[in-house]
Amino acid sequence: MTRDSTASTASSALRDSARRTLLLEQQAIAGLAKHLDDAFDHACQLMLQCRGRVVVTGMGKSGHIAGKIAATLASTGTPAFFVHPGEASHGDLGMITPGDVVLALSNSGETAEVTALLPLLKRMGVPLISMTGRPGSTLARHAEAHLDAGVEREACPLDLAPTSSTTAALALGDALAVALLEYRGFTAEDFALSHPGGSLGKRLLLRVGDLMHGGARLPQVPLGSPLRDALLEITRQGLGFTCVVDEQGLLAGVYTDGDLRRTLDHHSDLRDLKVDDVMTRQGKRAHPEMLAAEAVKLMEDHRISALAVVDDQGRPVGALHMHDLLASGVI
Incomplete structure (x- = not known):
């Protein structure tokens, strides 16, 4: 086999792998629709009734997704910020007030740093919304509203690295933010007020x-x-x-x-x-x-x-x- 044919075969294999990944993640997002139920409505109501902020938390890859969800909520009319669960157990819990709502992400629903917050949140009377891939998990069972972000399998061929599950969680977070945005009647000008320094803000704010x-x-x-x-x-x-x-x-x-x-x-x-x-x-x-x-x-x-x-x-x-x-x- 020539060097050119070897390179061509390798390129084809790489593209095939990429296509399988995209297809699996597409299927993961499509499967979320059947998981939407009364719990989603309840989660939205908890956020709409929140007198403080929505505190989003998660560990590892879920933490990265949680940070993005918090940023999306904040820029679309729902005051929100991210708290690292490990740091919360070492002083940052003081950032959470009784008027807040916590949205906790964990694919397994058993992440130790996240479940360690449960007694403290219960004691403070802070409502908990969980987003996990296991409705029977500890985190799901102790939440006032559980959002099922479960996927059939990860896009990773070893079914280990968080891929489809993090994509699904991200999409479900976007669905939450958009549902709240539309319910509030959030406008383009409201959005621009959160983005005054960018080109979007200039287009929407300058008269x-x-x-x-x-x-x-x-x-x-x-x-x-x-x-x-x-x-x-x-x-x-x-x-x-x-x-x-x-x-x-x-x-x-x-x-x-x-x-x-x-x-x-x-x-x-x-x-x-x-x-x-x-x-x-x-x-x-x-x-x-x-x-x-x-x-x-x-x-x-x-x-x-x-x-x-x-x-x-x-x-x-x-x-x-x-x-x-x-x-x-x-x-």
Whole structure:
């Protein structure tokens, strides 16, 4: 057998192994649906009624999954944090208060560091939700609500390394978080408040009024102005356009760099032109409370690079350029 054929055979075997793993984990997640029962509803109610935080705990691989579940709950409207069960027995139990709910993960339901917390939690009167692969386990029997995350077998060919079981626990944790999110009516803006530093937060929190140029930076000329004045205003403000306002101060139209190119195509002499003759009447406009992300879509849909920002009466109060959106990180 040549080196190339050996490499090809090895690659095929590796891909086959990967496919078997993915299929087994897919089956593990699909099997969770039949485990959902009244206990899931009860677990959700315990979390919804919780006056404190949901404390998620687990040891080893289950601990890693528990940490992710806690983070997902916290970012979707359910205050939560992770406590290491080993550290809890050595002082960190003080992080748990009588108003909290504990969600404990253990595939066997017999993890010593986790079951050691049972008497202490009972004494504090803290409700316990367990997530295990064995409904008859110690942890399951002492919980107020038990979530069955059992799988037929691990994806590991030795049926030893936590693979399918941790994937199932992670998916069940997501199911909990999403069920609570939808029940609470949690919105995209609520989500963004938990992510103010990321690009998602910027897209969902920033509004046009936060980015627009107003006051002396607002380019505008009155109706009837010579085209020359409009061009000087565009140059002075450097935003690529100017608002054109009527006698009441309402937006009558805009004159843009694009309008100038069209004007040059159709007029050989610009000296006697009024801005009224060549402006884009009305023009696309935004409002200060509009999400910046909506302004981006408006610009993209109409292939423009700037917007006039008007108040409820239609008076210009600001100007927004695509460069402002780029600089803010919205795009």
